[in-house]
Amino acid sequence: MEPTETLSADDAGIARAAALLRAGQLVAFPTETVYGLGGDARNDQAVARIFEAKGRPRFNPLIAHVADLEMAETLAVFDAQARALAQAFWPGPLTLVLPLRPEAGISALVTAGHDTLAVRLPAHPVASALLRAFGGPLAAPSANPSGRVSPTRADHVRAGLSGRIAAVLDGGACAVGVESTIVSLGPEPRLLRPGGVPAEALEAALRQPLPAGGSETAPNAPGQLASHYAPGAPVRLGAHAAETGEILVGFGPVKGDLTLSASGDLVEAAASLFHILREADALAGPEGRIAFAPIPEKGLGRAINDRLRRAAAPR
Template sequence: MARLIDIENRPDEAIAAAVSALADGFPIGLPTETVYGLAADATNPQAITRIYETKGRPRFNPLICHVATLEMAERHAAFDPLSRRLAEAFWPGPLTLVLPRRPKSPIHDLASAGLDTIGLRCPRGFAGAVIAAFGRPLAAPSANTSGKISPTSAAHVAADLGEKIPLILDGGPAGVGVESTIVKVEGDRLRLLRPGGVAAEEIEAVAGRPLIRPAASGATIEAPGMLASHYAPGAAMRLDAAAVSPGEALIRFAGAAVAGEADAVAVFDLSPSGDLAEAAANLFDFMKKADATGATAIAVTAIPRTGLGEAINDRLARAAAPRP
């Protein structure tokens, strides 16, 4: 079983243990502000292979590489002026930039799934300290079995992958609760590859131009989180529900009453006050709890699509998509 270290009470021990495991080529459970990541040395092909094997992740699905600073990122990718402006505005934070990889970057091809671009993010908080101490970028997809609900606590990681990895750093509940927003600059166009922890409206305000939304299902996989079916619980998901049936669990928003909720197996409210940031932080945890009830299905009421609601609805749609 993975060793669990509380980073608040034992930060120095946590960093030392993380650097040791990473140097040995093993992935670890690493808390970030978005979700917990399965982090390993992005320059080590054996370490990256262990990420794919641990998650059961398709190798055509690229990984985000996490850096400690913009300066570290510049050693691995070429920044155009707009990408640099976005990095300066939102890093450290939940924004991933897809950029041309520098030919001499030691980030291994396995991390980028053979693409000539690389997704880079500078996380807030303790993850940045671990990366700085290690001195190399960390490839870090979410620390869960591929396609399942992303983890927002150390307990989630331990329940899913605890038998497969040597170390989990416990940083408490993830503050953002959904993965990073992924964008890519293409000439004078700015494309949104995945909505996430930075609202599209905030990015557009800094960029001074609109974000082009993701293409229809079936588009080329350019970044994580673009598979049609993803983030899925064991139970079927039913979205925009106006009523709940006996045997179903209910996930609602803003305290709105739902017909039949008295007969629901369980009721979870993402944010009784209607706060989308609170809803995003609770989303994956409540999906896991609803699934654990043994409900025949999980009914989810409509969530506003503005701000962080765009990311919430993206995750719900992929969770509810037909399973491969």
């Protein structure tokens, strides 16, 4: 990959960042919480590159950042409570987990295969300008290698991700320094992750208690334990050929009924994983099984294998 560019937070830098994002590249940008690692939330390949750049071990859900409430409402379904919180705390460090609109066009890697979307309207003026210039939602976890301290300055991003991403949009130090608060609003409000908006302020706006929530088996936002995405059909791993009643999903030299990547490209495999799981499940039917060819345990292969092991676990 080309060396990582450092872009000034002026009109030219923001225009360059937006052009890179439209081309499917990754750009780190400041929010009021921490620097986010942005990629087009509608582009499977771009989102897969986010996981690759971070060395993220699992396909956890990502937050979609938007330019305004109007954009958010084209992606997710807002009820009265969601609108009340958005009006009270947006723009700002609050993420809402809401029902995903089927027509939104969001990559399944952003939602980790769920029917909900984590969405946020950041307050940082540079983030706001970039989102307006880009004209769409940006998936953006913290711009640091997975497991490392979240970055609050551009040099933190460069220290961890230089050479792995296209550019860093330098907007100075982040004011809040901790990630956004995450609240799920269906069917009852739940606090999924403490963050930049205190729970007490949210409870005051909702006029009701906000209990802690989240799921070990099906997290629908970052900051929870890894999800278990399982198709209806049983899954067998490490297959070089299909057995009777199996749909074989190939990779590289192992050919199948479907393939994650005929060329053995792990970014392509990651980008197609959730789509292929669903397609294979439909082909297998109620009595069938799914077999997956071996995936190398390196780079994005670790994340792919993590999800496949969970899909294959006894249930």
